[in-house]
Amino acid sequence: MGVAVLMYHHILPESGFIASSVSEFLAQMKFLADNGYKTLTSSEFLAYKKGEFAPPKKSVFITFDDGWRDNFYYAYPILKQFNLNATIFLVTQWIEKSSEQNALKKAEFTPLHHAQAKQQAPQNPASLFLNWDEVAKMSELCNFHSHTHGHTDGYFGDLPFEADLELCKNTIKNRLDFDDTHLCWPRGKFDDEKLKIAKNLGYEIFYTTERGANLADKNLDYIKRIAVKNGAFWLKKSLFIYQNEFISKIYAKLKG
Template sequence: MQSIPVLIYHHVLPEGENTAVAESLFIEQMRFLAKNGWHTLSADEFLAFKKGALEIPRKSVLLTFDDGWLDNYLYAYPILQQFGHKATVFLVTEWVEKASKCSPVHKIGWKTHKEAVQLAQTKPNESVLHLSQIQEMQDSGLVSFESHTHRHISLHQQSIDLRRELEESQYFFVSRLGKPSRHLCYPFGHYKPEDSLIAKRCGFEICYTVKNGANLADGHLAEIKRFTVKNKRISWFAYKLFIFNRSYLATLVEKVRKQ
């Protein structure tokens, strides 16, 4: 049975690190997809597949980027254009709102995820996507944008008002990008079973986790499985795609991880 690998990226940078793929390696990964017949999906195509409403090529994959970092525009986007690949970026909408109060920045002066997060709190325009950059990427037809909540706070915190968090994020999408988001990515992968019901009432049809496993055309939309792309050799990348494109292997990985 067909399973769709859903890949997690955060950063694409000149030099790789724990949560960043080196620019040269990202080129190699995107070239691998192109040369080996992989079809990159939009978020809505993936949703239609999950509902059983869309037949897609056997070798299909969903590329996702978490948080909405500036390097997604500066480094990843030109490479996506080069190969014609689609991707989805999950935005922390409060960060984008704050970053967009300043002029867009077209270079980065940081090297690590930790530095980027620190700047997101103090000088977000130096590490987070600007609205004009988001609109340019969206207009290309290659990159779609969805919600990573408004403030990127762990849903394990008892004090968080998830409904308000999601409503504020939806307001951004409607007022700034012209349509609501239907896809929600949980911050840090933290969530409770009832959170998908709250998300649905706020207009989100499908929720993404950081759990490994199979993504089948089964209509189950509450816990989309993803795996993090590491700054490792292309053979590792190819191996992961092989595993998570096969339901029996992907399910086996999920069972082993639970033990």
């Protein structure tokens, strides 16, 4: 049996592109809690992949990408309601800019869909991205790891890949006081050279956007994740598929 890794971005009042609705997310988390699923921490998932930890048969790893502020306002209260763990991959430059702006003038949270959020991000980061105070509050249930410093979006300028990633790692160290070894690739894109650079900087486990089952096979270079959509029934079906390597391979062939 494998462990399914769920990939979320936004949680918003209404669903949309890379966004689950609050009602969908609530139904999914209630399903996990009601059915006795263990939500793994990032360290537990890493130990599982290394073959050093055997989680319960009903286990799942919940991840969020980017560090959108809606995660604090909409996702975190639901996680707390059911006492579920999650991991959030932070674009550290975005969190830095949000925190700087919020320190000057407390920013109101603005729940925007992704296209609108991308347009507003350079001017209003504090309304859209988590700040370090919110990260600290969420750390009761959430682990935080690297998603590069700038995500190659150029909201606040771009750096060469190695400099960007080194700055991300140093920011995590300075702000959260640990040496990060988990890296989520922006949009799932990487190549052998980037992987080599990341490993030289001390990263150990790497997360993609490709669907599939994750086994305790000691392969840390290519963690597969499932982009979440719809509600609890979709989640139940997906966990059945992606907890089993054989079934997931047949499903992938059928889907083309």
